[in-house]
Amino acid sequence: MAEPVPHVKSALRTVELLDFFAQHPGLHSLTDLQGRLGYPKSSLHALLRTLVDLGWIETDVTGTLYRIGMRALLVGATYIDGDPVVQLARDALDWLAEATGETVHLARLDHFDVVYLATRASRHYLRPFSRVGRRLPANSTSLGKAILATRDDDEVLALLPADLPSLTRHTIAEPGQLLADLRRVRKRGHAVDREENTEGLRCFGVALRTTDPPRDAISCSVPISRLTAEREKDIVACLLEARDRIERSAVRQRRAY
Structure with a gap:
C-alpha cells in the first residue's frame, strides 16, 4: 500500500x-x-x-x-461550465422546469453535503433565484437522500457526521430513522423532502445513474399549498422522464468516444 x-x-x-x-x-x-x-x-x-x-x-x-x-x-464558474453532467443535464432541466412550472435543481454529493450545480426557477417565483454553489446537508434534501439511497446502509453510516444537522422541525436527524427513510426511497424509486429543508416546501428527487456509484441527482420543489396527490404523481413522472433523458444522453456521449 x-x-x-x-x-x-x-x-x-x-x-x-x-x-x-x-x-x-x-x-x-x-x-x-x-x-x-x-x-x-x-x-x-x-x-x-x-x-x-x-x-x-x-x-x-x-x-x-x-x-x-x-x-x-471565476474558478467556480469554470468548474460548472466544464462539468460534463451539467452540460448533459441542461436540456432536460429546461424541459423539466417547463413541464412542471416549478423550481428544479441539479446537485452533487460532496462528503455528506449536496452542492447545487444548476437551478431553473419556477415560473411562479418572481424574484431572482439561484442556489448554484450552495451546500446543504444530504439528510435534509430529496437530492441528498436520493443519492444516499443508492448506497447500502453501511456505506451511508460511514458517511454520516457525528451529529446529523436539523434545518427544520421536520428534518430527519436520527441515523436509524434516516436509514428507514432511505429504504422507503429505494422501494418507491424517488426521494421526498417533506419540509425537511424549508418549511412549506416539498421536494422530490431522483439520482442520476451516470456514475457508479451515483453522485448526482435532480429535484423538483413545490410549495405544499399547490400540491395535490395527482400533482405529486405528475411531478414524479416528469422527474423520472428527465432522469432518463439525461442518462440516455450520457450513454450516447460514451458511445461517441
Missing part, C-alpha cells in the same frame, strides 16, 4: 481558509478567523494579505474585515 503523501502546510492552510469563507459568507475579522481556524495570528495575517493581493479574498473599506474574493467566483 502506498504511503500517504504529506501535506504542504501552507497549501493546506490556504485551502482550509478558502473553505471557511465558502461555508461562512460575509465579513470576518482577523481575530474571528484566528479563533475559528487556530492559526498563529502573524502567519494568518500574512496569508490573508497574499490572498487579497491575488484576488482570492477581498477586504471592506477599512481593510480589517475579509470575505471571499472574485477569483473564487
Whole structure:
C-alpha cells in the first residue's frame, strides 16, 4: 500500500481558509478567523494579505474585515461550465422546469453535503433565484437522500457526521430513522423532502445513474399549498422522464468516444 503523501502546510492552510469563507459568507475579522481556524495570528495575517493581493479574498473599506474574493467566483464558474453532467443535464432541466412550472435543481454529493450545480426557477417565483454553489446537508434534501439511497446502509453510516444537522422541525436527524427513510426511497424509486429543508416546501428527487456509484441527482420543489396527490404523481413522472433523458444522453456521449 502506498504511503500517504504529506501535506504542504501552507497549501493546506490556504485551502482550509478558502473553505471557511465558502461555508461562512460575509465579513470576518482577523481575530474571528484566528479563533475559528487556530492559526498563529502573524502567519494568518500574512496569508490573508497574499490572498487579497491575488484576488482570492477581498477586504471592506477599512481593510480589517475579509470575505471571499472574485477569483473564487471565476474558478467556480469554470468548474460548472466544464462539468460534463451539467452540460448533459441542461436540456432536460429546461424541459423539466417547463413541464412542471416549478423550481428544479441539479446537485452533487460532496462528503455528506449536496452542492447545487444548476437551478431553473419556477415560473411562479418572481424574484431572482439561484442556489448554484450552495451546500446543504444530504439528510435534509430529496437530492441528498436520493443519492444516499443508492448506497447500502453501511456505506451511508460511514458517511454520516457525528451529529446529523436539523434545518427544520421536520428534518430527519436520527441515523436509524434516516436509514428507514432511505429504504422507503429505494422501494418507491424517488426521494421526498417533506419540509425537511424549508418549511412549506416539498421536494422530490431522483439520482442520476451516470456514475457508479451515483453522485448526482435532480429535484423538483413545490410549495405544499399547490400540491395535490395527482400533482405529486405528475411531478414524479416528469422527474423520472428527465432522469432518463439525461442518462440516455450520457450513454450516447460514451458511445461517441
